[in-house]
Each structure stands twice: as structure tokens, then as C-alpha cells.
Amino acid sequence: MKSSLNILRSDSETDISCASVLKVLADETRLAVVEVLLDGPRTVTEINEMLEVEPTLLSHHLRALREAGLVTRERLGRHASYALAPELLARRKGRAIDLGCCTISFS
Amino acid sequence: MKSSLNILRSDSETDISCASVLKVLADETRLAVVEVLLDGPRTVTEINEMLEVEPTLLSHHLRALREAGLVTRERLGRHASYALAPELLARRKGRAIDLGCCTISFS
DNA sequence: GTCTCACTTGAATGATGGTTCAGTTGAACA
DNA sequence: TGTTCAACTGAACCATCATTCAAGTGAGAC
Numbered sequence: 300m301k302s303s304l305n306i307l308r309s310d311s312e313t314d315i316s317c318a319s320v321l322k323v324l325a326d327e328t329r330l331a332v333v334e335v336l337l338d339g340p341r342t343v344t345e346i347n348e349m350l351e352v353e354p355t356l357l358s359h360h361l362r363a364l365r366e367a368g369l370v371t372r373e374r375l376g377r378h379a380s381y382a383l384a385p386e387l388l389a390r391r392k393g394r395a396i397d398l399g400c401c402t403i404s405f406s
Numbered sequence: 407m408k409s410s411l412n413i414l415r416s417d418s419e420t421d422i423s424c425a426s427v428l429k430v431l432a433d434e435t436r437l438a439v440v441e442v443l444l445d446g447p448r449t450v451t452e453i454n455e456m457l458e459v460e461p462t463l464l465s466h467h468l469r470a471l472r473e474a475g476l477v478t479r480e481r482l483g484r485h486a487s488y489a490l491a492p493e494l495l496a497r498r499k500g501r502a503i504d505l506g507c508c509t510i511s512f513s
Numbered sequence: 514g515t516c517t518c519a520c521t522t523g524a525a526t527g528a529t530g531g532t533t534c535a536g537t538t539g540a541a542c543a
Numbered sequence: 544t545g546t547t548c549a550a551c552t553g554a555a556c557c558a559t560c561a562t563t564c565a566a567g568t569g570a571g572a573c
Binding site for chain 2: 530531532533534539540541
Binding site: 317318321322324325326327330400401402403404405 | 424425428429431432433434437507508509510511512
């Protein structure tokens with residue numbers, strides 16, 4: 300199973316991968332999760348409390364973000380800590396993240 | 407019927423409108439249409455020839471782009487000419503378009 | 514060991530979205 | 544008028560997606 304998408308390429312497949320990444324981010328909940336993670340890694344419980352999104356639903360959304368290569372997961376005892384992917388953090392510009400084909404900026 | 411979305415706002419509803427706009431652009435065909443329109447207005451026939459997308463399908467996609475306020479339509483005799491919305495053109499940066507919440511850049 | 518917590522998975526549901534088809538509108542022209 | 548062209552609309556179909564529910568995993572506490 301492909302677990303990540305090369306979101307940073309800039310060749311002829313730009314449009315295709317761009318649409319794929321946009322599809323993942325074209326959701327209020329997932330966009331909010333990414334914004335939360337801009338301030339650093341968070342556990343599912345923390346995100347749940349901040350966004351008031353059910354843990355199960357959150358888990359599904361986090362899975363989508365992880366499969367798109369946008370976030371990474373680390374296990375901390377019982378908890379799971381999610382963080383923005385290293386590639387995103389490397390290209391981060393303040394409260395904006397550079398996806399290659401596009402830049403998402405948060406207020 | 408609401409015919410356009412205020413895509414340039416930057417208040418607390420940023421996330422919501424951002425997700426809405428991203429939903430519209432998270433499609434290869436619509437992304438390609440926007441890229442074509444970066445070079446100036448085009449008729450449906452012209453876009454059809456450039457992208458090899460069926461006129462009917464194109465019409466549906468153009469309708470979605472128009473309802474999102476991303477493109478405008480002008481009738482030219484039998485033809486319909488589509489162009490990027492004035493708001494987008496005003497904020498245009500080369501081959502990148504600034505949507506407020508995010509910037510889409512084409513190669 | 515059992516129990517609980519934190520999270521995940523998978524199935525099921527309903528909703529939304531992309532595509533195609535058939536039919537329609539509107540404009541130009543004979 | 545009738546015909547043709549360019550584009551549009553609406554319905555239908557199928558696929559995908561968001562959400563919920565029930566059940567499962569895995570780690571710590573007892």
C-alpha cells in the first residue's frame with residue numbers, strides 16, 4: 300500500500316498531485332487539524348479537545364492526512380502524537396505551508 | 407441563487423471558505439481549466455480542444471468554477487468566453503493565483 | 514492475570530461529486 | 544421559417560467520501 304504522496308515534485312505531474320493534495324485538504328476538519336499542528340505535535344486527545352471532533356472521526360481524518368504524507372504519527376505510551384511532515388516543516392513559512400503546487404496560509 | 411463565494415475574506419470564516427474553494431479546485435480538470443485561463447479568456451470550444459474534455463463535461467465544471475466566483479462568463483455570439491474572475495486577476499502573481507487562504511502556483 | 518484508557522479499524526450509512534446521456538436554449542444563417 | 548452550431552440543463556448512474564457505530568488493539572495501572 301502506498302503510504303505517502305510525493306507532494307513536493309514540480310514536474311509534468313504537478314497538476315495531478317496538486318489535485319490529490321488539494322482533495323485531502325479541501326475539508327474543514329482536516330484543514331483545522333493542520334492549523335493546530337502548526338503550533339507543534341499534538342495527541343489525538345488534545346486535538347479532540349481543541350476542535351471538538353470525535354476521536355473516531357479524528358482518527359479517520361488523521362489517517363487520510365498521514366496517507367497523503369502531510370502528517371506523521373509517533374506513539375507515546377497510550378497516546379499517539381501527530382505532527383506535520385518533515386517535508387512540510389522544512390518548507391514552512393510562518394503560518395503558511397508550502398505544498399509545492401500551492402501554499403496554504405492560515406490567519 | 408447564490409452565484410459567487412467571497413473567496414477573498416480573511417476573518418474567522420477563513421477555514422470554511424478556504425475549504426470550499428479548495429473543494430472546487432481539488433479536481434484535475436478544473437485545475438487545468440484555471441491554468442488555461444491564466445493565458446487569457448477562452449471559449450468552451452477552445453478549452454475543449456486544448457484539454458480534450460467533452461463540451462458537456464466542461465460546461466458542468468465551468469459552472470462549478472463560476473458559482474465559486476473563480477471565473478466569469480461572457481457571451482460572444484454563439485460562443486461563451488470564460489475568463490478568470492477580476493478579483494483573481496487583480497491578485498495574480500505571474501503564474502500563481504492568490505485565493506486569500508492559499509496561493510495556487512502553476513509550473 | 515484483569516481492567517481501563519487511548520486510539521484504531523472495518524462495516525454500514527447517507528451524502529456528495531464526477532461523468533454521461535438526452536433534451537433544450539439561443540444565436541447565426543439560408 | 545427551418546437548420547445548424549455552441550453551449551447549457553437536468554436526470555441518471557456510479558464512485559467516492561464523511562460520519563457513525565461496534566468491535567478490536569495495545570499500552571499502562573492495579
